[in-house]
Amino acid sequence: MESLQHLEAQLLEALKDIKTDAALNDIKAQYVGKKGHLAAAMQTMKTLPAEERPAFGQAVNALKTVLLNHLDSHQKALNEAAMMARLEQEVIDVTLPGVPFEQGSKHILSQIIERIEDLFIGMGYLIKEGPEVESDLYNFEKLNLPADHPARDMQDSFYIDEHTLLRTHTSPVQVRTMLAYGGEKPVKIICPGKVYRRDDDDATHSHQFMQIEGLVVDEKTSMSDLKGTLLEVARTMFGADREIRLRPSYFPFTEPSVEVDVSCANCEGQGCSICKQTGWIEILGAGMVHDNVLKDAGYDPTKYQGFAFGMGVERIAMLAYKIEDIRHFYTNDQRFLTQFKDDQGGLEE
Amino acid sequence: MNVSLKWLKEYVAHQATPDVVAQKFLEHAQEVAHVKPLSTVQGLKVGHVLSCEKHPNADKLSLTQVSLGDETLSIICGAPNVAADQKVIVAPVGVTMANGLTIEKVMLKDYPSEGMICSLEELGIDKKYHGEEGIHVLAQDAEIGADALAVMQLDDVVMELDLTPNRADLLSMFGVAYEAAALLEAPLTIPYPTIEESLLSNPMKISTQTSRCEAYYGRVLDTIEIRESPQWLKSRLIASGVRPINNVVDITNYVMLETGQPLHAFDYDALGSQEVVVREATEGETFKTLDGHIRQLKAGDILITNGNVPIALGGVMGGFDSEVETTTRSVLLESARFHPTSIRHTSRRLDLRSESSMRFERGVDPQKTRYALERATALLVQYAGATVREGIAYFDHYERKDALVELSLSRINRVLGTQLTVTEVSALLERLRFSHEPGECFYVTVPTRRQDIQTEQDLIEEVGRLYGFNQLPSTLPKLNTLGGLSPKQRRFRQLKNRLNTLGLHEAVTYALVKKETLSRFTFASSADAVQLKNPLSEDRQVLALTPLNGLVDTLRYHQSRQMTDTAFFEIGKRYTTNEENDILGLALANDALTHWQGNQAHDFYRLKGLVDHVLALYGLTATYQAVTHESYHPYQCAKIFLGDMHIGHLGALHPSVAKTYDLKHVFLAEINLTQCELHKRVNAPYVPISKTPIIQRDLALVVPKTTSAQRLIDVIEQLELTHFKDVEIFDVYEGEPLKDTERSLALRLRFNNPQKTLETAQVDEAIETVLKALKKSLNITVRDA
């Protein structure tokens, strides 16, 4: 029995030098193998008196479990050491650059349009689009711009033929929508899109630019509603502290007509070079839809009324980001495009 | 319109500062371009030149002693026209001149100078208004020591209004006065001229042969003395931006500025008759205008004739032969009314746009035709020594009617979103001096000076602006509707976001392109292209058929700036005479960037992967067919098909084409998104995940290089095998031991029966069928292991 007890200590001692799986297997065979120490011990059981044999057998089996446990944990330790040795070979310099996932950019004009669209969608507007090659009828005539109106001079528009031109604003989409709505259904839309004016390109003029116009027509939408709506636009685009100012103006398709200024964010209204010392910057034109426009689109002006507004997207972007040249928007220089992260907008929770 | 605020005060009794006046106009009437003093120079005095001698040490300088009343200054003057006993404008030490320089005491060639004798230009009055060289000499009665600007009535502030086309009334000081009186709630006084006529009667006979002249009033004035106008009149003209000429011309201009009614003075003795006949010009007729040019006329131009020959181009310019000159003794003074459109056409065509034609174009108050004649007559009596012949010769066919407009209080409030009362609205109309009967419905009589007001909506605008748009509450429309993006708009946003995430930058390029390049990068036919009638340049003449034109320019821009690693897209349009289709353009330039982990160059297949990715957004799978196009690599270009519908293409730009753009390794694709939208297969029904395993089998096939991979797939798919799921190509191999004409394609076929796990034998059988079919149709065999 003593020799049995001795086996465990002996194994633990032997394991101290075992560094490889092969050596461990040898030791395992020496102790618990068919010809190992335990097997030999079992052989001696025959020499014991019959009444001692069961106890001896149990003791050997218990010892076997103990030895196997030692061997197993040594195996685990060896595995772990081997893994560690292998991982050590796989050391990397974590400060080397990661594999780049090239990130593209959304054009700043798209970003501005999406922000304004989202604002208006939140207020229950639909987004309407229409053709850029437009008829004189929708671009001018039905907008209270009769044939002899100075704004229709050839200088201002690109003509395809006598009756067709590149739209000079997105207002024809409003006309088309009203006509489609049949003179009864209320209208609440914004119309973003490309428009064209026969201007030579320079820092502040572009023959092609983006516009967003809006139109609400029902039985009660008022000039005060226009003012509140435009205040939301100004605050979304230029900051929550902004105020707006309405100045009387003239457009053939609206009456009353106003030009809308936003308080200068650069100087907080104190006057600076950006606002030409006035504290205000003009951002858009607006007004109550002219009776003639409603009438021509099939809406009874004694019953229906509403507002319309229009703004240049480039102008908004130029003011919001202090961009100095409108041509940048169409040059698409990557170093320009990637400066505008699409992370603006949204309402505070 | 340049408004002299000093002049304005003659009509409107108010105490407001220039800034307050400007602010009121800006917020309630019209845009104010600027408010500036006529001269910024402060502290000028009237001086009396006591003595003037030549400077002993300088030829061109004079030594003067100038009395300012309480002191006498020694001033050295460089102007040749300075002389003793003149009354002059003196800037003493400390005065800052218009150019920003401040006068100091200086020594000039050993003599002191304690101030400056000024020219008008040094006060900031542009030479175009006076043409004076040297110092300005004041009238002898100028009070020594007085404020020189005040003496000259140049102590004025000018407010420049940017007028909108509807407010023709503000092209007159009277109109501005009515407006100012309304804005400032101040009393208004309009002068009424009285005239004493002589015993000689007006012999003129006046008639018209055209309805384009609606009224014509003429007076004859004798004993005219042509001379300089009084200083106050000259100063008012200067403040208004009009150059003084002589008393007769100045008075006609002054009255035009005052009333908005243009006038013309003819030299009566040069008329050649005692008759005025207005008629339309005949095509090709010529006429010498007072600037000495011979004008080619057209039918429709209005001519004033003496019954025989033309004497003026009506409303646009007078004639050379009847111009008022210094010798003129009698004048025919004309105040007439011409058709706006006719004046506009004539003045534009001849490029003769004047203060006069501008007013006729926009419309003149019909009440002022006769009034202006009388006002000018009275001034000519006073300032030109005129005597007035008895009677006015005239015709007047204009039907003058005050507009009676109904204005409903409830509509005002409904449109403006206000709660104005009858009393409040009545007060506003009162300020505008519109006579009216107050009530739930106002009956408003609109005076003829406001020709822009004809409807209830016009009046609501008047009420609204005077009340103040900035006084309106800020509310939102009460109209409740659903807002949102259309499915197409949603998809475009998704598409942009995805392409951004995949590393592509969105470009926005010009839709107008050069005609020659229309079909350069696309299969679309240029036959239906939309061409401008009046382009600004050849480069922007036709609407593009594909955004690829703009995208190639964008790539070129970047490559020429050493930015060769570029990937762009644009959702543009194909514009044709019948329709506009949304076209996605993809443009990749070879990735020169080498990451230390390896190179990820763009190539045909990378682009094709992008195309597949885009189509997947629409639930679509395309097929591809090799094609040729002169701008693309002859062996790396394919059309994209949905079934048998061609919806786009992709390819490597032909190296020689690329070279002409200074580009390298460019890959372009175009997808017609309008077609994708029409054929989209989104919202496929849900299929539960199969519980049985998917069995896959790989085949390595030796295929002639001339046989496309698509053909193999077509053959397999057409078999419509039971439980067949799909097939993909997962490897391509060329080289030993294969022949040069061959390649090996590795196909992975997948099978599944959701009801029951497939038996090996079933799959073996299917594979056998596939191999037989490939052998039979394409003579393709399995590659020996």
Ligand SMILES: [Zn+2]
């Ligand atoms: Zn500012």
